[in-house]
Amino acid sequence: MPEKNDHQHLVGQVSRSPKYAQLADTLVSRITADEATKHKSSKEIIRSVRTRLHQLTGAYLAPKIDYTQWLVKFQSLDPNDRQGLESTSLGMMRLHASTYERIEVLPTFFQTSLTSISPVKSVLDLACGLNPLSIPWMLLADDFTYYASDVVSPLVYFLWRYFDLFGIHGNASILDLSFSIPSQPVQLALLMKTLPLMEQIERGLSQKVLESLNAEHILVTYPLRSLGGRKKGMEETYRAQFDQLIAGRDWEIQEFRFPNEVAYLVTK
Numbered sequence: 672m673p674e675k676n677d678h679q680h681l682v683g684q685v686s687r688s689p690k691y692a693q694l695a696d697t698l699v700s701r702i703t704a705d706e707a708t709k710h711k712s713s714k715e716i717i718r719s720v721r722t723r724l725h726q727l728t729g730a731y732l733a734p735k736i737d738y739t740q741w742l743v744k745f746q747s748l749d750p751n752d753r754q755g756l757e758s759t760s761l762g763m764m765r766l767h768a769s770t771y772e773r774i775e776v777l778p779t780f781f782q783t784s785l786t787s788i789s790p791v792k793s794v795l796d797l798a799c800g801l802n803p804l805s806i807p808w809m810l811l812a813d814d815f816t817y818y819a820s821d822v823v824s825p826l827v828y829f830l831w832r833y834f835d836l837f838g839i840h841g842n843a844s845i846l847d848l849s850f851s852i853p854s855q856p857v858q859l860a861l862l863m864k865t866l867p868l869m870e871q872i873e874r875g876l877s878q879k880v881l882e883s884l885n886a887e888h889i890l891v892t893y894p895l896r897s898l899g900g901r902k903k904g905m906e907e908t909y910r911a912q913f914d915q916l917i918a919g920r921d922w923e924i925q926e927f928r929f930p931n932e933v934a935y936l937v938t939k
């Protein structure tokens with residue numbers, strides 16, 4: 672029998688719940704190793720690992736999403752039915768808090784923040800959630816390529832099939848940004864509402880991600896409301912964090928303010 676605090680044993684215990692078994696292994700392993708240094712009993716370790724993993728992932732998603740049923744809805748759309756595509760996409764985007772909060776401004780969000788670099792030919796959407804469903808609202812070139820990734824595997828498998836259905840070039844993959852930072856060259860990387868989570872995983876990780884990406888432009892956004900809907904001085908906090916990230920760089924920055932989100936288009 673393994674020791675109570677044996678790493679693999681703890682990871683196995685965390686993943687006994689299907690909700691955590693569906694997350695990227697590297698993230699579960701890393702958070703488990705982290706929490707094992709803070710608590711003595713395996714029960715406490717497992718509880719705090721699950722809490723942290725929930726805060727990073729499940730807290731944003733509606734419980735029990737029937738991805739197959741959503742795929743069927745997209746499959747049954749007439750290829751020329753733009754209105755049907757938009758309303759089905761918006762319906763599904765409501766299931767992830769980050770896209771839900773953006774729905775109201777979606778018609779202008781990307782138009783405003785990406786005008787200066789449109790039409791965009793290649794996109795790397797990191798920690799994407801359901802944001803790839805916004806593709807019809809983005810200013811993309813006719814032959815665009817889109818690489819999307821997240822740590823929640825059923826969501827990624829859904830996107831993979833969605834890309835296949837609509838003939839989107841690129842892919843959807845499971846990628847833990849705290850484990851590996853993609854290096855492929857793209858015109859635009861999206862880091863939407865993601866950097867605060869990276870800092871929760873490891874201090875200084877946002878800086879590393881921002882520096883390492885091989886993207887001509889990076890759209891970095893921050894939420895202006897917490898999941899509970901309160902404002903709590905988030906704007907000042909995140910502005911200070913972002914200012915620190917870009918301090919001493921000769922990057923060009925454009926800022927766009929929306930009711931629930933602030934966006935910075937960084938040009939390296």
Ligand SMILES: C[S@@+](CC[C@H](N)C(=O)[O-])C[C@H]1O[C@@H](n2cnc3c(N)ncnc32)[C@H](O)[C@@H]1O
Nearest residue numbers: 728769770798799800802822847848849863864
């Ligand atoms: C605040 S949401 C933002 C979603 C999307 N970018 C948007 O703005 O609509 C954060 C997303 O990051 C994902 N995530 C959490 N930890 C991650 C990690 N280490 N690597 C990649 N994605 C991660 C979550 O599953 C979630 O979908």
